[in-house]
Amino acid sequence: MKAILSGLFSGLQARVLAMLLAVLVVFGALTALMLHRQAQTQHEVERVSNAAMQEVAEENLKQRGENMVGPLAELLVNPLYYHDLDGMGALLQGALKQHWIRYVYVFDPQGNVLHDGSESIPGYGLAMEDALAPAAVAAPSLNTQFSDSVMDVSAPIMIGRERLGGVRIGYDLDAMRTLQQRASLQLGTRLKALAEQQLLWMLLLGIALMAVGGAVLWAIQRWLVRPIRSLADAARKIESGHYDVLTSDSARKDELGELIRAFRHMSQSVARHDRDIRTMAYTDALTGQANRLAFREALDERLTRLRGTGRQLALLFADIDDFKRVNDTLGHDVGDEVLLEVSRRIRDVVQRLGGPGAMLARFGGDEFVILVEASSPGMDVRATATALGDALVEELGAPLELREREVFLGISIGISMYPDDAATAAMLMKNGDIAMYQAKLAGKNCARYYDNVMNQAVERHVRLETELRGAWDRGELSMVYQPVFRVSDNAVVGAEALLRWHHPELGEVPPTVFIDVAEKTGLIEMIGPKVMVAACRDAARWPSVDGGAPPFVSVNVSARELRSGDLPRSVAKSLDYSGLDPGRLLVELTETAMIGDEAHAGRLLQQLRATGVRVWLDDFGTGFSGLSHLRRVPVDGVKIDRSFVADILHDADDLALTTAIIAMARSLGITVIAEGVENRAQYELLRERGCDLAQGFSLAYPMSADEFIELCKRTRTDELPV
Known part of the structure; x- marks a missing residue:
């Protein structure tokens, strides 16, 4: 009524x-x-x-x-x-x-x-x-x-x-x-x-x-009213997501009949477009697998259904190892083909071992997530997840044949369990990501289950990131300089600028720890230019040694800074601010920083060298291409990685490699620097092989700018520094 x-x-x-x-x-x-x-x-x-x-x-x-x-x-x-x-x-x-x-x-x-x-x-x-x-x-x-x-x-x-x-x-x-x-x-x-x-x-x-x-x-x-009200009800249903509301056509021949027929065609069109949009919204465009949105909705629905039942659910967070190297070296087209093949292999394994309730989704890039649920009361979800993880590691460890070449990859998998590890979808995914990160730290191409220790490590990482953001402004970051000696006469010719972090609560944070955090979070792009300015400013105060030229300063530049394309401008700004002679500044880059787009890196380095700034290749011999960089990238010097120098007295292979690097570099007119020299015997052997420069703790520890100035003022001695 x-x-x-x-x-x-x-x-x-x-x-x-x-x-x-x-x-x-x-x-x-x-x-x-x-x-x-x-x-x-x-x-x-x-x-x-x-x-x-x-x-x-x-x-x-x-x-x-x-x-x-x-x-x-x-x-x-x-x-x-x-x-x-x-x-x-x-x-x-x-x-x-x-x-x-x-x-x-x-x-x-x-x-x-x-x-x-x-x-x-x-x-x-x-x-x-x-x-x-x-x-x-x-x-x-x-x-x-x-x-x-x-x-x-x-x-x-x-x-x-x-x-x-x-x-x-x-x-x-x-x-x-x-x-x-x-x-x-x-x-x-x-x-x-x-x-x-x-x-x-x-x-x-x-x-x-x-x-x-x-x-x-x-x-x-x-x-009139009843048909219009019917259209209004249909519009409200369409608004709520029910599009197939007008299934029969109207036999009326008047204007309202035309409106009803047009509305019916419109609802059918909207339903069709909605299906297309939902397909696009819930499906990964490249692989055709479910995407992040579809996976999250499915995960929420399953957790709601499982809550209070005592049944388990496993989430496998998988990341392809070294996939970025494929895009950088072979191009994104090949990278897409690799992703398609990887997706097919993962799908086949999930269909074979995951059970009828398993779900596969691609989160974007090289991340895949798998959901495993007990399809029957007696199913052991943890055992199924373990078997699935092992099978994926084995399957993705096999080479992929694409365009008449073999591509070798791996997969790192993190596994989190409901309700043991988390009670919500967000925490379950977060813990799976943490476990996957630990799998990469464990050497990649393996699977790891989540535990609380991993969470503590991630929390520490997050804390370090937060503290590092304001560390420079708070004066917690400082510069030290490790002297570089000329091997032929033991003269101090320069120093490598190193960054140190003294935290008021954590104490001295190792550079390998906070530099890794800065690289992964992108903070290195903010800290790097400040280090460059500080190093140039300090080097401008260094006196000459024995009447010769003042020492140079070498500054490490990250791969992120090189890829940004802003490096030449940042270096020029630092030189202008400090007044340092460009010939006294050396920029150190690792081989891996140039992998992927050597042409771009070569152009940037050529711009730097045109201003008088020299370029050294750090950690030489550890990259993917080795000595080929000396031919394709304009550099002025190479630093032999400490891993080769450490065993040159006992390992014939390391000695042979070191000798070959020195000989090839000298034939190309490139300066050779050995790092990690820990004793006098290594130093003498490097002198015999014709190495130009050396640095290491046996020669001199990193020191402040003022201490380095005092070192430069000493008269040259034939004895090595203590």
Whole structure:
């Protein structure tokens, strides 16, 4: 009932109903006004009719009286002249018999009654004393006068010019008024009957209008409101995500039928586009697997269903090892082909071992996530996840053959369990990511389960990142310099700028720890330019050694700084700020920093060398391409990695490699620097092999800028520094 009332009093139907009610109100008002006017008219008609009837009746009565009194006066001449009372009585009695006559008098010239039409004539000889008598006695001719209740008509009785007397007849006006009232009542009754008949017709007309209005409302409800309301309901369902709401076509041929058909086609089109959008929104465009959004919704739904049941669920967070190297060396097109093949292999393993409830999704890049759920009460989810992880490591360890070449990859997998490791989707995914990160730290191409120790390590990493962001401004980061010696004469020729972090709570944070954090978080792009400026500023104060040139300063530059393309401008800004001679600045880059786009790196390094800045290749021999970089990248020196120098006294292979690097570099005119020299024997062996420069703890520990200045001021000695 409430819905019906709501339908009646809302929307288009309500407007039509309001219009009909307004018409009925106007019609009622007009009817009331017309009835009121009709009543006024009836009263006016009755008043005018009464006045007219009274006027006509009085005029007729006057005419009748005059017509009667005049002839009667002539007939009374002889009886009055001869004083024949009987003759007068006979004439007067005939007059008295007529209707409405109240009295008849024959009087003498003095106004005394001679006869009144009765037999006894009780007023004979008496003077007429009524108010109308004087005018009647004195009237020279026919005279009509009125009082409240009588019309008096008199006439003189003349014989020749002699006045014998006169005659008066009094007509009863009350009787006339009685007749008049009777006529007025009949007129009023007739007018009332006409008014009632007219009111009946007005009521019938109002009922007809209401019937027509009801028919119009029904027609609007049937042919207009109901279809429009159906379209509105369909629109609300479409808004809530239910698109297939109009399955049948309308047979109507009018405009509304066209609207219904257009709306149906629109809903079908929206449904089709929604399916396409959902496919795009929930599917990875490259591999066709579920994406992050689809996986997260599925994970939330499954956790809601499993909550409180005691059943387990495993999440495997997988990341392809060294996939960036594929994109950098082979290009993104080959990288996409690799991802397709990897996705196919992972899908096959998941379908074979994951069970019917397993789900695979690609999170983007080289990240894949797998969901394993117990398909039966006896299924061991942890065992299934372990078997699945081992199978994935084995499958992805096999080479991929693409474009007539083999690509070797691996996969690192982190596994987190519900409800043992986390109770929410966000924590489950976070813990899986942490476990995957630990798998990479464990050597890659393996699977690791999450535990609390991993979480502590990640929390420490996050804390270090947070603290490192403001460490420079708080003065916690400082510069130290490790001297570089010329092997031939033990002279100090330069120093490598190193960054140290003294945390007020953690103490000295190892460079390998916070530099790794800075590299992974991108903070190195903020810290690197500041290190460059500080190193150039300190080096500008260094004195010359033994009258020669002042020492150089070498600054390590990260791969991120090189890829940003802003390195030449940053170096130029540091030189301008400090006033340091460009020839005294060396930029150190690792081989891995240039892998992927050697052409871009070569252009940047060429710009640096054009300004006088020298470029060294750090950790030489540990990269993917080895000595080939000396041919493709413009460098001024190479630093032999400490891993080769450490065993040159005991490992023939390391000695051979070191000797080969020195020989090849010298043949190309490139300076050779050995790092990690820990004892005098290594130093002497490097001198024999022709190494140019060396640095290490046995030569000098890293020191402050002021301490390095004091070292430079010492006279040269043949003995190595302690």
